[in-house]
Amino acid sequence: MAEDAAGAAHKVPFDGTEMDERCFEDFKCPEGMMRCDPEAPSALACVEPAIRCREVCRSFGKLKVLNSLDLTVPQGHIYGLLGPSGCGKTTLLKCIVGTLKIARGHITVLGKPPAFPGHEVPGRMVGYMPQDLALYDEFTISDTLCFFSRIHGLSSKETEARLDFLIDFLNLPPRNRLIRNLSGGQRRRVSLAAALLQNPPLLILDEPTVGVDPVLRSKIWQHLVEIVRGGQVSVIITTHYIEEARQANVVGLMRNGHLLAEAPPDALMKQHGAATLECAFLQLCESSDQTLSKNSCSPDDHQKDGSQSSESRLDESQPILNLGSGLDAEEPKFTADWKVRARHVLPKCRNIAALMIKTMVRMKRMPGFLCFQFLLPAIQISLMCLCIGGDPRAIPVAVVNNETSQSSLSRSLLSFLDNTSVHQVPMSHAEAFAGIRGGEYWGILGFGKNFSSYLRRRVLQTKVPLEIVEGGSVHLWQDFTNRQIALMLQKKLEEAFQSFVKVQLGSMAYLAALPIKFEEPIYGRNDSDFTTYVTPGAILSITFYLAVGLTALSFVLERKEGLLDRCWVAGVSSLETMLAHLLSQLFVISVQIILLLLFTLLVFKTPNEGSLFLVILLIVLQGVAGIAFGLVISAAIDDEQSANQAALGIFYPNLILSGILWPVECIPYPLRYLSLVLPQTYASEALRCIMFRGWGISHMMVWRGFAVTLGWNMFFLILATVILKFRT
C-alpha cells in the first residue's frame, strides 16, 4: 500500500526529470483569476492520493469508454478533469463513486475502493453533484437539503446552519420555493448545495458551473479554493469552460477514454508554449492524433484486438503522465472483518426513514394524485361490479303469437316472462324473421294457433301424436352470436314456464316439471351471479397491478432522472431503497384496500363468510407481490415506455390465465400448468374459499394461496436485488 501510494505520487515532469506531485502547487493563476492557495497542498506531501485510478477500463456493449485509464487526484487539491464531449468524463466519475462497475483495473477513493464494506464512499465522505440535476421536483429547496442531511445523519442544528450558509453562499431563492418553480441555473445551484451539504472530504462535481453566471461561477471556484486550503478536502471537477480550470491545482486532459496529460495547468501551458489551457489541450490532441496515425501506418504496431497499444498511449502521454503507474497496476488487497461486512449489508433505519419521509412529502405535495391513487381500486371494482356479470336488460325479442284469444295459455305464459330482461315485441312471422336477420332482435318466440289446447293434451294425455307435441311447444329461434344473451333468454323462458306451470297446474305441476330437484346449495346461493365469482380475483388483480404500475414507474423515472444514483452515492443502498418503498407503499395499499372492501362488501354486498383478517392479509400480500414485481421491472428496464409495455404485456396473459375471468378448469393442458404457477391463480381460489365457503387457513386451498403468494414475494424481491446488483 505504502509502495503504491509512493508510486502514484511520482510524476514525470515536462523536462523528463522526476518530480514529486507536490510540485503541482508551483503554478500561478493568470491575472484577474482567483488563485489557488499555493501553501495548501504542501502541508500534505506524499500522503495517499484522494483518488487513484489504475488501468481502468469500462465499456458499454462494444463501445470502449474508459481505456486503461490512470488518474491521480492528490489529497487537498482541486483536480480539473477536461475533455471533449463524450470522451468518458461522466463515466469515469460514476466509476469513481461506484455507481458503475469497472471491467478491469482498480480504483481507490480516500484509501479504499468505492463501496468497500465500512467505507463511507459512497456515503457522507463524498459529495457528488451529478451532471443531471437529480432533484425531486415536488420538494422545496429546504426539503431537498433536509432529505440529504437526514441521510448523512446531520443534527437539525447542523442542518439549519448549513442551509443558511448554502442559501446565502449560492445565492439561492427562499428556502420554501419548489424545485419545479426554479430556473435551470437555480436548480443546478441547489444540486451543488446538496453536494456541499455535509462538508465532505471529497467533492465530485460534474459540470457544476454550467448555466451559472460568471460572478457566481467565480464565487463557486473561490469556495472550492478555500475548502481545499486546509488540505483536508479534495475536489474533482469537470467543466466545459476550459479556462476556468486554470484555477485547479491539477488538470487531467482526457480523450478517447484515457488521459493525455495530468499536470498543473501552468506547467502544461509552459511545456506547450501555449497562452491558454485550451491551446495546450489542442496541441496535445494534435500530437496524440499524429502519434496514432504514425502507429496506424506501421502494421507491426497494431494490437490484436484493434485497441490502441499501450506503447502508443505511453508515447502520446509521455511528456506529462505518470510513468510509474505500472507499479500501481497490481491491485492492492483490502480486507474487512465479518462484523464490518455485516453492518455494511444491513439496512440502516436512518436511511429508510429519510426515504419514507421523502415519499410522504412528495405525496403531500400531490394531494390530487394521492386521492386518485387511494380511490382508483374502489372505482375499478365498482365499475366491475356494475358492468360485469349482471343479467342483460331489455333484450328485444320478437313474439309471433298465432293465438288470438285473450285467455289463451300463450298469453298467460308470456306474462311470466321477466320484463326487465326481455322486451317483447309482438309481430307477424315474416316481420320477426326479417328483424332477427337484420340484427333487431335476439330471438323469436313462436306460438301455434292451437298452442293452448295442444299443450293441455300433451300434459294430460299419456300418448299424443308428434303434431300435438310440436303444436303444444313454445318455439324459440335465437341469434347465438352472443352466448351470454342467448343463454339468458333460454333461462328466462325456462323460469317463466316453471312459474306458469305452477299457477296452471297447482299441485299437479310436477307433471310438467323435470324430474330433477335442485336442493339448497351447500356453499353459495342459487341466485349468485358471475360478478360474485369474478370479484375476489378482480380485487387481487387490481391491487397487484396498481402496485406494479406505481412502483415500476416511480423507480424507472427516479433512475432516469439520476435520483437513485444520487441517493446511492449519498449512502443509501438498493435494499434500503426497496424497503423504504415497500413500507411507504404499504400505507397506500392499506388505504386502497379499506376503500376497496368497503365498496365491495357494503355497497355491492359481495358475501364474505370467512375471516376479514385473512381476506385483508391476502390482499396486502398480493399488493406486496405487485410492488416486488414492479421492482423487478424497474431494475431490469431503463425507460418508462418499455416499463409500461412490460407491465401491460404481462397484464392480459396473467388475467386470462389466472382463472380470474373464467374457471381454470376450462384451460387446456399444458397451459393449465402455467396457470397454476402464476401469482394470482391459487390466491384467487384461496380468497374465494375464504369469502364464499368461510374456510380458514387450515384448509389446503387457503394456505396454498398464501404460500404461493409469499413464494412469489420472495422470488420477486430476490430477483430485483440480483438484477440491481448485476446492473450497477
Ligand SMILES: Nc1ncnc2c1ncn2[C@@H]1O[C@H](COP(=O)(O)OP(=O)(O)OP(=O)(O)O)[C@@H](O)[C@H]1O
Ligand atoms: N449508459 C450508457 N449506455 C451506453 N453508452 C453510454 C452510456 N453512458 C454513456 N455512454 C457513452 O459513453 C460515452 C462517454 O459518455 P460520458 O457521458 O462519460 O461522456 P462525457 O465525457 O461526460 O461527455 P459530456 O462532456 O458531454 O458530458 C459516450 O459515447 C456515451 O454515448
